[in-house]
Amino acid sequence: MSDNGQANTPRPGPPLWLLAELTYECPLHCPYCSNPVNLGSREQECDTDTWLKVLSDAREMGAVQLGFSGGEPLLRKDLEQLVAHASGLGYYTNLITSGIGLTEKRIAALREAGLDHIQLSFQAANADANDLIGNKRHSFEQKLKVAKLVKQYEYPMVLNFCLTAQNIHQIEEVMALCCELEGDYVELATVQYYGWAYLNRDHLLPSHAQLIEAEAKVNAFRDQQQGKGPHFIFVTPDYYEDRPKACMNGWGTTFLTVAPDGSALPCHSAKILPLTFPNVKEKSVRDIWFDDFSFNHFRGTDWMQGPCKTCDEKDLDFGGCRCQAYMLTGDMYKTDPVCSKSPQHHLMAEAAAKSQTPERELVYRDPKVKIPVTEI
Amino acid sequence: MSELATKVPKLNRLFKFQFEKAQDCYVLLFPEGMIKLNDSASAILLQVDGNKTVAGIIAALEADFPDAEGIEEDVFAFFEHAEQKRWINYV
Numbered sequence: 466m467s468d469n470g471q472a473n474t475p476r477p478g479p480p481l482w483l484l485a486e487l488t489y490e491c492p493l494h495c496p497y498c499s500n501p502v503n504l505g506s507r508e509q510e511c512d513t514d515t516w517l518k519v520l521s522d523a524r525e526m527g528a529v530q531l532g533f534s535g536g537e538p539l540l541r542k543d544l545e546q547l548v549a550h551a552s553g554l555g556y557y558t559n560l561i562t563s564g565i566g567l568t569e570k571r572i573a574a575l576r577e578a579g580l581d582h583i584q585l586s587f588q589a590a591n592a593d594a595n596d597l598i599g600n601k602r603h604s605f606e607q608k609l610k611v612a613k614l615v616k617q618y619e620y621p622m623v624l625n626f627c628l629t630a631q632n633i634h635q636i637e638e639v640m641a642l643c644c645e646l647e648g649d650y651v652e653l654a655t656v657q658y659y660g661w662a663y664l665n666r667d668h669l670l671p672s673h674a675q676l677i678e679a680e681a682k683v684n685a686f687r688d689q690q691q692g693k694g695p696h697f698i699f700v701t702p703d704y705y706e707d708r709p710k711a712c713m714n715g716w717g718t719t720f721l722t723v724a725p726d727g728s729a730l731p732c733h734s735a736k737i738l739p740l741t742f743p744n745v746k747e748k749s750v751r752d753i754w755f756d757d758f759s760f761n762h763f764r765g766t767d768w769m770q771g772p773c774k775t776c777d778e779k780d781l782d783f784g785g786c787r788c789q790a791y792m793l794t795g796d797m798y799k800t801d802p803v804c805s806k807s808p809q810h811h812l813m814a815e816a817a818a819k820s821q822t823p824e825r826e827l828v829y830r831d832p833k834v835k836i837p838v839t840e841i
Numbered sequence: 842m843s844e845l846a847t848k849v850p851k852l853n854r855l856f857k858f859q860f861e862k863a864q865d866c867y868v869l870l871f872p873e874g875m876i877k878l879n880d881s882a883s884a885i886l887l888q889v890d891g892n893k894t895v896a897g898i899i900a901a902l903e904a905d906f907p908d909a910e911g912i913e914e915d916v917f918a919f920f921e922h923a924e925q926k927r928w929i930n931y932v
Contacts, residue, residue, distance in 0.1 A: 479863055481875070482873075526863070527861070527862070527864070529861055529864075529868070529870065529875060530870070530873060530874070530875065532873070555859065557857055557870035557871075557875075559872060559873060581857060581870075581872075582871075582872040582873075584872065584873075619854060621854065621855045621871070621872055623872050623873075649855055649872075650872060
């Protein structure tokens, strides 16, 4: 047993990827949001000095990719200051935004601060569907303007579309729009079911047939691109797989998320687990990463039970996603039920079947306003 | 080959080239990703400034590393790979 409480697990390398979730507040209210259902309040958010120190400490350890995310990170007035600090430290800085509130003045200031890349989300390929999914009028129009500004200011532009049963039928229009906007990379990400998306899963999970059709259309589109235009990345949901994803490239190996309230997490969803996570307001990033009980808990393979424990693929997928195991089976130590070797693999087919006839109403991230999904 | 020698490579604006202390090597950074580079790729990219031709880069490397063999082949092979990966484009 080493002094960090974990047997036979080598000391991990540094976190390479730091996700700074600056605020959970967001002008959009997408039902597929991966933020926790309990969003907390803005009073609990880290102040500027706390963020500056987190950025410095993680960079010192070797973190190199930095995502400013949320919620909507533009709602933080200190964003430009944080970007300037991060850029000075040598991070590659990514702004992950809805685009709402990204004025020309701010895009220029962020350029000046050294921001490297902007990832802009869209909810659909046209205004009606886009504004309905995000539950915000004129948001599509604003996003189009922002996309033009991103190009005008010569940022690399990644366009992100979260695909669900609400918009997956638009896949060809989505790809055409991405070409028109001159995106460099496009993430066509079928939603993973965490946070609000898990709550709304029965409304959002596409059928297997829809998914196969969408993937075929993406492949056909790529074939006629002849190396030109955006690079399309299609991310499939794991609900129809029979091997789990190597979640976060392995727990506590690569990714560090700091939530708005300062909670340090091995992934943005981990707060739901019955573990106590440390806070950057109370503990240094170095102590958290190397020595905190929660970060060491699922490192390596010693924590595993059957069938993972004796599986010859355990070093490839690390037993899949701990959050998914917990959400679907109630036990965070179990094999991710996506795996066909899991005794609970039948849960995936049951979820897929149930998704075609949702019993509950769709819940928007802002529970005060509800629009039935059937209007799309 | 001779056509490539007269071209002027520059780094694609999607990529950022820098030394990473924690990795102890040069890397290419791009949206949400990182590629670690070996010594020879790093030495070549250090010469890419948007002004020098490929032939100029070969000459500079031969001056810097007089004992190294096969620099020309290495440089040509690197640029073919780098163009295919979109790391560079030509001015």
